[in-house]
Amino acid sequence: MKINLTINGASRVFEIxxxxxxxxxxxxxxxxxxxxxxxxxxxxxxxxxxxxRAVNSCLVFAAKADGADxxxxxxxxKGRTLHPIQEAFLDVGAVQCGYCTPGMMISTYDxxxxxxxxxxxxxxxxxxxxxxxxxxxxxxxxxxxxxxxLMKEGSHD
Amino acid sequence: MKxxxxxxxxxxxxxxxxxxxxxxxxxxxxxxxLGLDEIEQSADTxxxxxxxxxxxxxxxxxxxxxxxxxxxxxxxxxxxxxxRNMATVAGTIxxxxxxxxxxxxxxxxDARLTCYDAGxxxxxPLESMLSDRASLHTSxxxxxxxxxxxxxxxxxxxxxxxxDVGVLNCAVGLVPDNQDCxxxxxxxxxxxxxxxxxxxxxxxxxxxxxxxAAIEEAATAVAEALEVRDxxxxxxxxxxxxxxxxxxxxxxxxxxGWSAGT
Numbered sequence: 001m002k003i004n005l006t007i008n009g010a011s012r013v014f015e016i017x018x019x020x021x022x023x024x025x026x027x028x029x030x031x032x033x034x035x036x037x038x039x040x041x042x043x044x045x046x047x048x049x050x051x052x053r054a055v056n057s058c059l060v061f062a063a064k065a066d067g068a069d070x071x072x073x074x075x076x077x078k079g080r081t082l083h084p085i086q087e088a089f090l091d092v093g094a095v096q097c098g099y100c101t102p103g104m105m106i107s108t109y110d111x112x113x114x115x116x117x118x119x120x121x122x123x124x125x126x127x128x129x130x131x132x133x134x135x136x137x138x139x140x141x142x143x144x145x146x147x148x149x150l151m152k153e154g155s156h157d
Numbered sequence: 158m159k160x161x162x163x164x165x166x167x168x169x170x171x172x173x174x175x176x177x178x179x180x181x182x183x184x185x186x187x188x189x190x191l192g193l194d195e196i197e198q199s200a201d202t203x204x205x206x207x208x209x210x211x212x213x214x215x216x217x218x219x220x221x222x223x224x225x226x227x228x229x230x231x232x233x234x235x236x237x238x239x240x241r242n243m244a245t246v247a248g249t250i251x252x253x254x255x256x257x258x259x260x261x262x263x264x265x266x267d268a269r270l271t272c273y274d275a276g277x278x279x280x281x282p283l284e285s286m287l288s289d290r291a292s293l294h295t296s297x298x299x300x301x302x303x304x305x306x307x308x309x310x311x312x313x314x315x316x317x318x319x320x321d322v323g324v325l326n327c328a329v330g331l332v333p334d335n336q337d338c339x340x341x342x343x344x345x346x347x348x349x350x351x352x353x354x355x356x357x358x359x360x361x362x363x364x365x366x367x368x369x370a371a372i373e374e375a376a377t378a379v380a381e382a383l384e385v386r387d388x389x390x391x392x393x394x395x396x397x398x399x400x401x402x403x404x405x406x407x408x409x410x411x412x413x414g415w416s417a418g419t
Binding site for chain 2: 044047
């Protein structure tokens, strides 16, 4: 079967199997910034924006996503200019192996698009579905605070 | 559904079907395109469309103030934002997970389901749907109605970690009549069976005041009457202990709310 998706602003048509998950389709089509960690909705490494909200793409049937607007981590940067969220994660060192980082940034995007000036509780809540096995959930919190600040200062969306 | 029979299954967010699969299912029917995504509040009812996501319910302006913030606080602890963004109100009910926080809470509230089947539309208590889960295969949940006036509701869950499903949960709903308890509903979930009411505790409180002694008596009666089992998360004996603690905490908070005049 065929599905139509808007991915990172571009219209795409994909041939999919009925039981396929969005995660598998995205990775097959080259959006490998979307990671598979647990495959069961626990770790958040596969997070993408689905009609503006962060979801676990491992648990979304690709067929259900027909017509949806999807943003992956590849869609955050504008050309060679990093998104403030990416800049912030780099600046504060909120990456070690980097496997959870795309999902963390997608959850951050969802948070900051609704709560531009979040407190620490709100940040922890927003990232609660993103597991990181290297670090201690400290630098990511700092990164979200910094991203919020950068986005307030700049005109970047 | 009519054409496909047991080969077909309705899905909302589709999370549970994606995660657990369903043997024998060949056709999935996505009901989230039906426009059942409104939240409406009247003087005595909060009506939720079947496809309302848990996030939409959590973020709705009405949710923060209802039941002294209990609905909001319970939702915040359900799974993660990533899952709540997909999970729908009706899907949560249809999945009928034994550990479900929402099902316990909705049962304590005496939530009603608006369902549609071959006979047309009807409204049934969530409690009846859970005791006849086969009906989930022949009807479509189109909405959930929660009573919002006069009812007092509290919830308590016990988990090993915040993200894990609960070891046990407890929800209590009742309607105060002057200082007396009426329409008492004490619900225990994750026992590890699916949530159900515990009449032994309810009967002790019905028509009586919420004194310290009455609360203690009800908590003890619930713990004694509750059917519990061992599983990988906890032993039956531990669950029995927790049940008393849960009931006591819920009732104490309701009593505090009343004395504070809320």
